[in-house]
Amino acid sequence: MPIKFLAEDDRPREKFLLKGKDSLSDSELLAIVMGSGNKDETAIELGRKILASVNNNWNQLSLLSVKDLMKFKGIGEVKAISIATALEIGRRRASQEIPQKTVIANSKDAYLVLKNYLADLRTEEFWAIFLNQSNKVIYLTQLTQGGINQSIVDVRVLFRTALEHFSTGIIIAHNHPSGNFKPSKEDSEITQKIKEAGKVLSIQLLDHLIITQNSYFSFSDEGLL
Structure with a gap:
């Protein structure tokens, strides 16, 4: 099914599969982590609002606590923990060195x-x-x-x-x-x-x-x- 015919909350996942993760905007990535929006906003719109509150900066977003995230309509404890967890995974990945690959010379x-x-x-x-x-x-x-x-x-x-x-x-x-x-x-x-x-x-x-x-x-x- 073409992306344009999907519910907006489902579009980022479909776009991920069809075009790859690099094709997704920041708000679309956050929408996938959240899974859904609220009754007035799609997950993408909610993600856009959350990112705008921190000047679209992932580092600043990672500083928000679970309680801070729960201030946004539609973000309960589970979604807040999911967002915080995803950001923590990113932080840990960034802090780790890429393992040295074995070279085959002969x-x-x-x-x-x-x-x-x-x-x-x-x-x-x-x-x-x-x-x-x-x-x-x-x-x-x-x-x-x-x-x-x-x-x-x-x-x-x-x-x-x-x-x-x-x-x-x-x-x-x-x-x-x-x-x-x-x-x-x-x-x-x-x-x-x-x-x-x-x-x-x-x-x-x-x-x-x-x-x-x-x-x-x-x-x-x-x-x-």
Whole structure:
């Protein structure tokens, strides 16, 4: 349903879903936190009034107590606490440093990231590391879990995940519980399939590791990419 046909209290949520959080005004963000307005004002109008009382400044709004917020018509204790909580979350987020992302400079760096997940398993699993343009790890996940001898890889899921995290590089890995880290024909085939698919999306396959309990094999180090 187009946004213009929705009740005004519902429009910010729909706009959030359709256009993203950056598209919302301050009053629309506050309206989502409150959930509803009062009998005379929509949530957006009420949010606009509250923000105007503090010169549209989030920092000043965060200084208001629950009792201060409850002075506005339509703001009961629950809504006031919701507003104060959202502002406190924002304050705590701002005070925390962004964690330093791990940089993958070579196959050993990738192995050190993955060995704790794969080295001691008794069945095969397929994992992927997703990296940004600076080769910093932005996401790590298991994609499949196979039987004793094989792990089936869905290339579509791999690249959907990469796109969701705005990744520009991928390192894939799976384990060989047998202890033999020599790549099979299937290992080589899936590597080339992923490499070629990545070219279409400008997402580079940087390496494929086969991990055993005590060592690993790197397609990149062996010149197989």
